Amino acid sequence: MMKKREYQQIDPQALVTSRPTPPSRPLPEQKAKQVRRKWEVFRGKNRFYCDGRIIVGRQSGVLPLTLGLILVTSGLFFIFDCPFLVKHLTGFIPAIGGVLFVFVIISLLHTSFTDPGILPRATPEEAADIEKQIDNPDGSSSSYRPPPRTKEIVINQQVVKLKYCFTCKIFRPPRTSHCSLCDNCVERFDHHCPWVGNCVGKRNYRFFYTFIVSLSLLTAFIFGCVTTHLALRSQGGNGLVFALQESPASALELVVCFFSVWSILGLSGFHTYLIAANLTTNEDIKGSFSAKSGNEDVGNPYSYNSIIKNCCSVLCGPMPPSLIDRRGFVPSDDSVQTSPVETELPAAKNDINMCTEGTKGLLETASRSPLLTSSCPQAKPQAVLSVLDPLPEFSSSPASHPPKVTGGRPSSNPPHKHHSHHRSNGKHAISHSHNPANKSSSPRPLQSYKGHKDSKNKDVKFKSVH
Amino acid sequence: MAETHSLQDLRQAAVASKVFVQRDYTSGTICRFQTKFPAELESRIDKQQFEETIQTLNNLYAEAEKLGGRSYLEGCLACLTAYTIFLCMETHYEKVLKKIAKYIQEQNEKIYAPLGLLLTDPIERGLRVLEITIFEDRSIGSR
Numbered sequence: 216m217m218k219k220r221e222y223q224q225i226d227p228q229a230l231v232t233s234r235p236t237p238p239s240r241p242l243p244e245q246k247a248k249q250v251r252r253k254w255e256v257f258r259g260k261n262r263f264y265c266d267g268r269i270i271v272g273r274q275s276g277v278l279p280l281t282l283g284l285i286l287v288t289s290g291l292f293f294i295f296d297c298p299f300l301v302k303h304l305t306g307f308i309p310a311i312g313g314v315l316f317v318f319v320i321i322s323l324l325h326t327s328f329t330d331p332g333i334l335p336r337a338t339p340e341e342a343a344d345i346e347k348q349i350d351n352p353d354g355s356s357s358s359y360r361p362p363p364r365t366k367e368i369v370i371n372q373q374v375v376k377l378k379y380c381f382t383c384k385i386f387r388p389p390r391t392s393h394c395s396l397c398d399n400c401v402e403r404f405d406h407h408c409p410w411v412g413n414c415v416g417k418r419n420y421r422f423f424y425t426f427i428v429s430l431s432l433l434t435a436f437i438f439g440c441v442t443t444h445l446a447l448r449s450q451g452g453n454g455l456v457f458a459l460q461e462s463p464a465s466a467l468e469l470v471v472c473f474f475s476v477w478s479i480l481g482l483s484g485f486h487t488y489l490i491a492a493n494l495t496t497n498e499d500i501k502g503s504f505s506a507k508s509g510n511e512d513v514g515n516p517y518s519y520n521s522i523i524k525n526c527c528s529v530l531c532g533p534m535p536p537s538l539i540d541r542r543g544f545v546p547s548d549d550s551v552q553t554s555p556v557e558t559e560l561p562a563a564k565n566d567i568n569m570c571t572e573g574t575k576g577l578l579e580t581a582s583r584s585p586l587l588t589s590s591c592p593q594a595k596p597q598a599v600l601s602v603l604d605p606l607p608e609f610s611s612s613p614a615s616h617p618p619k620v621t622g623g624r625p626s627s628n629p630p631h632k633h634h635s636h637h638r639s640n641g642k643h644a645i646s647h648s649h650n651p652a653n654k655s656s657s658p659r660p661l662q663s664y665k666g667h668k669d670s671k672n673k674d675v676k677f678k679s680v681h
Numbered sequence: 682m683a684e685t686h687s688l689q690d691l692r693q694a695a696v697a698s699k700v701f702v703q704r705d706y707t708s709g710t711i712c713r714f715q716t717k718f719p720a721e722l723e724s725r726i727d728k729q730q731f732e733e734t735i736q737t738l739n740n741l742y743a744e745a746e747k748l749g750g751r752s753y754l755e756g757c758l759a760c761l762t763a764y765t766i767f768l769c770m771e772t773h774y775e776k777v778l779k780k781i782a783k784y785i786q787e788q789n790e791k792i793y794a795p796l797g798l799l800l801t802d803p804i805e806r807g808l809r810v811l812e813i814t815i816f817e818d819r820s821i822g823s824r
Contacts, residue, residue, distance in 0.1 A: 317763065321763040322764065334807050334809065335806075335809075337809070341809070369707060371709065388809075422764060425763075425764070516709065527748065530756060530760070533773055533774045534756075534774060536772075538807040538808060
C-alpha cells in the first residue's frame with residue numbers, strides 16, 4: 216500500500232523527464248541499421264564469411280582436418296616422392312598429381328562454401344495463409360496440438376507426401392528435407408557431411424561428387440606412386456626397410472592412402488549408383504522408393520529411367536541460383552508488411568525487436584561474437600575468392616548482432632539422422648557419420664582418421680552396384 | 682479508367698490482403714506455379730489474363746531448367762574448369778531469371794498496377810510462391 220503511494224508520487228515526474236528522450240533515440244539508430252544485408256538476419260544456423268559471399272554449416276568441424284590431411288599428404292608426396300620418380304620415371308607424375316590436387320581442393324572448397332539449396336523460411340503472411348488453408352478443411356479441431364501436417368500430391372502417377380516443416384513454416388517441396396544441424400530446409404537434400412562441414416544438396420551435389428571422385432583418384436594415384444617409389448628404391452638390393460628409412464614420409468603417405476582409398480572409392484561408387492538412379496542418400500537410406508514386399512507400385516518418380524539422362528541431369532544440369540540472396544539488402548520499408556514480433560527477413564524495422572526475439576539466438580550471439588569477428592581473417596578461401604572488408608557491421612553494432620548468423624551450441628554432438636551414411640544391410644556401408652570418438656581425439660588427426668577408417672574396414676566392403 | 686494506379690501510387694496505398702499462388706509439383710521438382718484462379722482476384726482481374734501471366738512465367742522457368750544441349754555444355758565446361766567458371770560467368774538460369782524479373786515488372790506496370798495489384802517476383806520468396814498484393818481500391822471504376 217505504501218509502496219503504491221510512493222510510486223504514484225514519482226510517476227508524473229518520471230514521465231515528464233523521460234518523454235522527450237525516447238523518440239529521438241531510436242531514430243538515428245534505426246537509420247544507421249537500415250542498411251543490412253540479408254545474411255546478417257538469416258535464421259538458420261549457418262555462418263557467413265566475407266560479407267555473405269561464403270556460407271558454411273554450423274560447425275566447420277572436421278573440414279580443417281580434411282583439408283589438413285589432403286594438404287599434408289599431397290605436400291609430402293610432391294616434396295619427397297616426386298623428385299625420385301621424375302628422375303627414374305617421367306615428369307608427368309607431378310603434373311597429373313598437381314591437376315588432381317587442384318581439382319580436389321577447388322571442389323572441396325566449392326562444396327563447403329556453396330549454399331546447398333537452402334529454402335528461405337516463409338514470410339509471416341505466407342505462413343498465415345498456409346495455416347488458413349490447413350485449418351479450413353479440418354473443421355473443428357479441439358486439440359491444441361496440431362496433427363502432423365502432410366499434403367499428398369501425385370507426381371508421375373505416384374503419390375508423394377509433402378510434409379509441413381514447423382520450423383520453416385512451409386510445406387516442403389518434394390525431395391526437400393530439413394537439416395537439424397543447419398536448421399534449414401535444403402532442396403534435394405542428400406546428407407549433412409561433417410568432412411566438408413556443410414549439407415550436400417541440390418546446388419552443391421555436383422561439387423561433392425567431383426570432390427570424392429577426384430579425391431579417390433588422387434589417393435589411388437599417390438598410393439600407386441609411393442608403392443612404385445619404394446619398390447624402385449628397394450630394388451637396389453638394399454631391401455624395403457632401407458628404402459623406408461631413406462624416405463620415411465612415404466611410409467606415412469602409404470598408411471593414409473591405404474586406409475582412405477577403400478572408403479573414398481567406395482563412397483564414390485555409392486554415389487555413382489545414386490546418380491544413375493537419380494536418388495539421394497536420404498531417400499536411399501529411408502527406402503522411400505525401394506520395392507518393399509507387396510508394394511510394387513513404388514518406384515522413383517523423379518528418375519528419367521535412363522542412366523545417361525539421370526547422370527546428365529544431376530551433374531550437368533542447369534545450376535540453380537541461391538534462393539537465400541545472402542548479399543541482398545534487407546528492405547527498409549515495412550509499411551507494406553504487418554509482421555508480428557517474431558520477425559522474418561523483410562521487416563527491418565524490427566531490428567531492435569529481433570534482439571529480444573529469440574532467446575536462443577541471443578545466447579548464441581553472445582557466446583559466439585568474439586569468435587565470429589576473428590574468423591573472417593582466418594577463412595582460407597580468401598586466397599580463392601576476392602576478399603572484402605571483413606564484417607564492419609559486426610564490430611559497429613554489437614548490441615544488435617544478428618542472432619541467427621552464428622553457430623549453435625558448441626558442446627552438442629548428437630548423432631543426427633541426416634548425418635549417417637551408414638547402412639547395416641548387405642549394401643555398401645560407408646560410415647559417413649561423425650563419430651563422437653573421433654571428435655574427442657581430434658588433436659591427433661592421424662589417429663582419429665585411422666580410427667574412423669578402421670570402423671569402415673569392419674563394414675561390409677563395397678559390392679558391385681546393383 | 683477514371684483513375685489508374687501507377688506503381689508509385691501503390692506504395693502509398695494500403696494493403697488489403699495478399700494472395701499466394703503455390704507451386705505445382707505434379708510434374709516433379711521443376712518450378713511451376715498453379716494456374717488455378719484465386720477467388721480473391723475474381724473482382725479485380727480477368728481470369729484469362731491471369732492465367733496467361735502464370736503460363737508465361739511457367740514457360741520461362743521451364744526454359745531456365747531445361748535439360749538440353751546448352752545446359753549440358755555449360756555443365757561439362759564447368760566441370761572441366763573445376764567449377765571456377767561459375768565465379769566469372771553468369772549461368773543460363775540467372776539470365777532467364779533476369780528475363781523473368783523484367784517480365785514481371787512489365788506486367789505490373791501495364792496490367793496489374795492499374796488494377797491495384799502487385800506481383801512479387803517469386804525469387805524473392807525463394808521460388809515457393811507467387812505473391813500477389815491486393816491494394817485497397819480507392820478509385821471509382823478502375824477498369
